[in-house]
Amino acid sequence: MLRLRTQLQRGLMPVGLGLVAVLLHLLIRSLGKEFYLTQLTMAVYYAIVVMGLSLVMGYAGQVSLGQGAFFAMGGYTAAILTTHDFSAYQTAAWMETLKGMHIFVSRPGLYGGEVTAMTPWASFFVAMMLTAGMAFVIGYPSLRLKGHYLAMATLGFGLIIHKIVVGSSLAGAADGINGVPEWNLGGALTISGKTPLRVTNYYVACGLAVVVLIFLRNLIRSRVGRALQAIHDRELAANAMGIPTAAYKLKVFVLSALLAAVAGVFFTHYTGGIGPSEAGALKSVRYVALCAAGGMANLWGVTILSVLVNFMSLRGWFGSYDHAVFGLLLIAMITWCPQGPLKPVGRWIRRWSSRRAGGEELGR
Amino acid sequence: MDNTSLALQYFFSGLTKGGIYAVVAIGFNLIYSATGVLNFAQGEFVMLGGMLAVSLLAFMPLPVAIALSVLIVTLVGCSLEVVFFRRLQRHSILHLMIITIGLSIVIQEAALHFWDEKVRSLPYFTGNEISSVRVAGAAISPQVLWVLGTVVVSVALLHLFLKCTLYGRGMRACSSNPEAAMLAGINISNMRTMAFGLSAGLGALAGCVISPITMTHYEMGAPLAIKGFAAAILGGLGNPMAAVIGGLMVGLLEAFSVKVLPAAYNDVAAFAILLLVLFVRPHGLLGSPAGEGVREC
Numbered sequence: 001m002l003r004l005r006t007q008l009q010r011g012l013m014p015v016g017l018g019l020v021a022v023l024l025h026l027l028i029r030s031l032g033k034e035f036y037l038t039q040l041t042m043a044v045y046y047a048i049v050v051m052g053l054s055l056v057m058g059y060a061g062q063v064s065l066g067q068g069a070f071f072a073m074g075g076y077t078a079a080i081l082t083t084h085d086f087s088a089y090q091t092a093a094w095m096e097t098l099k100g101m102h103i104f105v106s107r108p109g110l111y112g113g114e115v116t117a118m119t120p121w122a123s124f125f126v127a128m129m130l131t132a133g134m135a136f137v138i139g140y141p142s143l144r145l146k147g148h149y150l151a152m153a154t155l156g157f158g159l160i161i162h163k164i165v166v167g168s169s170l171a172g173a174a175d176g177i178n179g180v181p182e183w184n185l186g187g188a189l190t191i192s193g194k195t196p197l198r199v200t201n202y203y204v205a206c207g208l209a210v211v212v213l214i215f216l217r218n219l220i221r222s223r224v225g226r227a228l229q230a231i232h233d234r235e236l237a238a239n240a241m242g243i244p245t246a247a248y249k250l251k252v253f254v255l256s257a258l259l260a261a262v263a264g265v266f267f268t269h270y271t272g273g274i275g276p277s278e279a280g281a282l283k284s285v286r287y288v289a290l291c292a293a294g295g296m297a298n299l300w301g302v303t304i305l306s307v308l309v310n311f312m313s314l315r316g317w318f319g320s321y322d323h324a325v326f327g328l329l330l331i332a333m334i335t336w337c338p339q340g341p342l343k344p345v346g347r348w349i350r351r352w353s354s355r356r357a358g359g360e361e362l363g364r
Numbered sequence: 365m366d367n368t369s370l371a372l373q374y375f376f377s378g379l380t381k382g383g384i385y386a387v388v389a390i391g392f393n394l395i396y397s398a399t400g401v402l403n404f405a406q407g408e409f410v411m412l413g414g415m416l417a418v419s420l421l422a423f424m425p426l427p428v429a430i431a432l433s434v435l436i437v438t439l440v441g442c443s444l445e446v447v448f449f450r451r452l453q454r455h456s457i458l459h460l461m462i463i464t465i466g467l468s469i470v471i472q473e474a475a476l477h478f479w480d481e482k483v484r485s486l487p488y489f490t491g492n493e494i495s496s497v498r499v500a501g502a503a504i505s506p507q508v509l510w511v512l513g514t515v516v517v518s519v520a521l522l523h524l525f526l527k528c529t530l531y532g533r534g535m536r537a538c539s540s541n542p543e544a545a546m547l548a549g550i551n552i553s554n555m556r557t558m559a560f561g562l563s564a565g566l567g568a569l570a571g572c573v574i575s576p577i578t579m580t581h582y583e584m585g586a587p588l589a590i591k592g593f594a595a596a597i598l599g600g601l602g603n604p605m606a607a608v609i610g611g612l613m614v615g616l617l618e619a620f621s622v623k624v625l626p627a628a629y630n631d632v633a634a635f636a637i638l639l640l641v642l643f644v645r646p647h648g649l650l651g652s653p654a655g656e657g658v659r660e661c
Contacts, residue, residue, distance in 0.1 A: 141643035282469075324477075
C-alpha cells in the first residue's frame with residue numbers, strides 16, 4: 001500500500017511540476033506580459049546550474065566557485081564550433097566523412113557565401129566531453145584532500161577561463177560570440193530566441209529543468225545519495241564504513257559541471273550568443289549565493305529561489321543594486337534560515353496539518 | 365636594457381606585488397587559524413583602507429589619514445566578527461565561509477554607492493610618479509621601497525606579537541587547540557575578534573601603501589583576495605609566516621610570466637603553476653599534512 005503510494009507520488013511529481021509551468025504561463029499570459037517568458041526561460045537555465053551546485057554543496061559539502069566557468073565552457077564550445085567557418089578543410093577527406101555523419105554541415109553564411117560548421121548536436125556532445133574531462137582534471141586531485149581545496153582550484157580555474165575568453169580572438173574577446181544558429185532538437189522543438197518560438201522555448205527549458213530535478217531527486221534517494229549524505233554528515237565515519245568518499249565527491253562534482261555545461265549550451269542557442277561576463281567570478285559567486293540561500297541540500301528551495309531571483313535580476317528590478325541584493329539575500333538567508341526558506345514554511349504546514357489530524361482523531 | 369637588469373626589474377615588480385599578496389595572505393591565515401573560516405572578504409579590507417585614506421586626506425595630513433583609516437577598518441573588522449560570527453556559533457564552517465562571500469559583495473557595493481566607480485589614489489609618500497631610485501641597474505619607484513619596508517616591518521611586528529606577548533600567545537593557543545585554550549582561561553571569542561581586527565588593519569595598511577602604485581578602486585578587492593588566498597594555500601594554511609613566502613612566490617611568478625606570455629594572461633600563468641603545486645603538494649610548501657586533521661571543516 002505504502003509502496004503504491006510512493007510510486008504514485010513519484011509519478012505525480014513531473015505532472016505537478018508541468019502543471020506549475022503551465023499555470024505560470026497562463027498567469028503571465030493573462031497579465032498580457034508574454035515577454036516575461038524570455039527572462040523566465042533564461043532564469044530556468046540558470047537554475048539548472050544551481051541545481052547541480054546544490055548536489056556539490058549540500059551533499060558533498062564542497063564549494064565550487066567554478067560553475068560559471070563550466071557554464072561558459074559549454075556555451076563557448078557550442079558557440080565556437082557552430083559559428084566557426086571550417087570551409088578551409090572543405091576538400092579534406094575526413095570532412096566528407098564527418099559531413100556524411102551529420103557532424104558538420106554547410107549553410108549559407110551571414111554575409112553571403114557558404115559556411116561549414118559543426119551541427120548543434122555534435123557540438124553539444126563535444127562540449128559535454130570537454131567539460132567532463134576538465135572537471136575530472138580539476139576535481140581528481142583537489143577532492144582527495146580534506147578541506148576547501150576545491151574552492152581554491154575552481155576559483156583559479158574560473159579565473160583562467162575568464163582570462164582566456166577575454167584574451168583570445170577565437171572566442172570573440174570582450175565582445176563574445178554572436179549569431180549562434182538555432183538548434184533543432186527534433187520535431188517541432190527548436191531552441192532559438194525568435195519571438196514566435198518563445199512559448200516553445202519556455203516549455204523546453206521547463207522540461208529540461210523537470211528532467212534534471214527528477215534525476216537529481218532519484219539520485220539523492222538512491223545508494224549514491226545516502227552515501228553522499230553520510231559524507232556530508234561525518235566524512236571520517238563514512239570513510240570508515242567503506243564509502244569511497246573521494247570517488248563519490250568527484251562523481252558529484254563532474255555531474256554538477258556537466259549540468260552547468262548543459263545549461264550553458266541551451267542558453268547560448270537560446271540567446272544566440274554568449275559573452276565573457278558569463279565566465280566571470282561574480283557569476284560563479286552568484287550561483288553559490290543562490291544555492292546557499294536556497295538551503296543547499298534542499299533541491300526545491302534552491303530551484304524556486306534561483307528561478308525567482310534570477311528572473312527579477314534579469315528584468316532589472318534591482319536596478320543598480322543588483323549585486324548588493326544578491327549579497328544581502330545571501331547573508332540574510334544564511335543567518336536566519338540556513339536550511340533554506342522552504343524549511344520553516346514546510347515545518348509550519350506540517351505542524352498545522354498534524355494538529356488537524358490529531359484533532360480529528362480526538363473527535364473520533 | 366640588458367638581460368640581468370631586466371630580470372632585476374621584473375624581480376622588484378614581483379616583490380612589490382608579492383608583498384601585498386603576502387599581507388592579504390597573512391590576514392587569511394590569522395582568521396583561518398582563529399575560526400577555521402576562509403574569509404573571502406579579505407580583499408575588501410584592502411580596498412576600504414585605500415578608499416578611506418584617500419577621502420580622509422582632504423581633511424588631514426597623509427600619515428594621520430593613513431593611521432585613522434587603518435584604525436577605522438580595524439574597527440570594521442572587529443564589528444563584523446561581533447555582529448556575524450560571534451552570534452552564528454551554531455552554523456557550520458561552510459555557512460560562515462559563504463557569509464564572508466556575501467559580505468564581500470555587500471562591502472564592495474556599499475563602497476560603489478558611498479564613493480563612486482572612479483579610480484583614485486593617494487599621492488606618492490616621497491617623490492612623485494617620475495622619481496626613481498636606481499638599485500643595481502634597475503630603476504624603481506621610491507614607493508616600492510615604502511611598500512617593501514611596510515611589509516617587512518608589519519610582518520616582523522606581527523611575528524613578535526604572536527611570539528612574545530600574552531595576547532599573541534593566546535591567539536596561537538586558540539588556533540592550535542580551542543578547547544584547551546578555553547580551559548586555560550583564554551576568552552576565545554575575544555581572540556577571534558582580535559584576529560578579525562588585526563587582519564582587517566593589516567589589509568587596510570596594505571591598501572594605503574599600494575594605493576599610489578596600483579590605484580584604489582571599488583572592485584580591487586576580489587582579485588587581491590583571490591591572489592592572497594592562493595598565496596595562503598601555497599604557503600600552507602595556518603602558518604602566517606609561510607604566507608609571506610607564498611605571497612612573494614605568487615608575485616614573482618606573475619611578474620616573470622610576462623616574459624613568456626602576453627600580459628593579459630599573467631594571472632593564468634600564476635594560477636596554472638599554483639594549481640600544479642597544489643596537486644603535487646596539497647598542504648602547501650611549508651604546511652604540515654598532519655595539521656589538517658586537527659580542525660574539522
